[in-house]
Amino acid sequence: MGKFLAMRWLCLVFMLCSCATAPDPDVMRAMLTPEQVAQLRAPMIFVVAPTRRVAATLVPVGQNGGVRTWQTRDGVQIATQNGLVIASRGLGFDLMSADIGGTSAALRGGPLRYTRLVTYLSGDAQTIVVPQTCVMTAQGRQRHPANGIPVKVFVERCQTRDSFENTYHIGPDGTLWWSRQWVSAGVGALEIERIRR
Template sequence: MRVNLFITLGLMLSLGLLSACEKQEKSGANAPDPTILSLALKSAVGALKPKAKPVDPRKHLTREAIDKAGTPILFVGLDSRNAYATLSPFGENRGVVTWISSDGITLGYRGGLLVATRGLGPDLMAADTGQALAAVRSGSGSYVRIYDYLDGEDQAVRRSFVCSVKNKGSEVIEIYELKLTLRKVIESCSNPEFQIRNTYWISNRNRIRQSKQWIGPDVGYVFSQQLSR
């Protein structure tokens, strides 16, 4: 079955992907208005069923459309699922900015460091940024980080990691016609079970414009990129 996906940048709530063909065939309804956003991140993951073609919204976005969106845009990619989508900010609570898709999938960031996910299946319930945020911003430091999860029986699982940070110098990246010179910082964390390598690209105002961060052993890493200026 061919899956048609529509991209929209005109809504204030969020941006994402719309998978319409399969729903239309089942319900007999007319094709949905492409200006109605639906299923952002989860839609992209759902498109990865057998014989379905993965979708990358970056092929459809433009700098002009991003600038006219009227809301900040966060691009995210799940490498383990070959799934990609765009999200918009939902709110802020105690320094944690939550980005949301129209069907309620959320990613929470504190100062650009991932602290929680909801709706991805095996979710990260909470991550301690503790000393990590200051170390990442400064480009050096050693500390312990704690990640909390729920297992299949809804029991709390806590994983502790010993982490260290290194500044890898400047790197020029391009985000839709914006050339940015950013500091590249590597956060290496390990415990007896796992080794993690989080990567951050940081502006001179300590804004994390791009990152690749570990969610957990089931989902793997999420790549995120701030598309707005």
């Protein structure tokens, strides 16, 4: 309970910032110093929505099988499977569900060309299924800036009604430390950094 409360307080601080004055995402990220991160007792991600110039920290609020639900202080959610976004809620143009099996396999050495399926909600409460044809390419290595861990960089280019490019930075143990992942035409991409595993 104690650690949960501490975590909530930390989130509260960041989320108040995001609500009240909407500081620059870079400023918000800088406030998450290594010392503060070291005090965290539970997983956390830091998410930037570049098209809206907003950022927030998210903590787990649910775990169903391999899917983890993360939530901001103000109730916006994303759901991830191995760090890959399969749903969002509260963004106005949400990703309702996704089959990211192709991406997941490609990051682990599987086929590099594959089709993903994602669903959106129409304005009339109907499910719209959209296929995405993707190609994954490895783009070398670098170090994750926050903790110096070496990561492999992968770029995924997908064609659909909108074409987009996702980027994944994966650590030696398979942890997705940083990624840019497409959500929808209305939201654009989210930049997701793993703050604490």
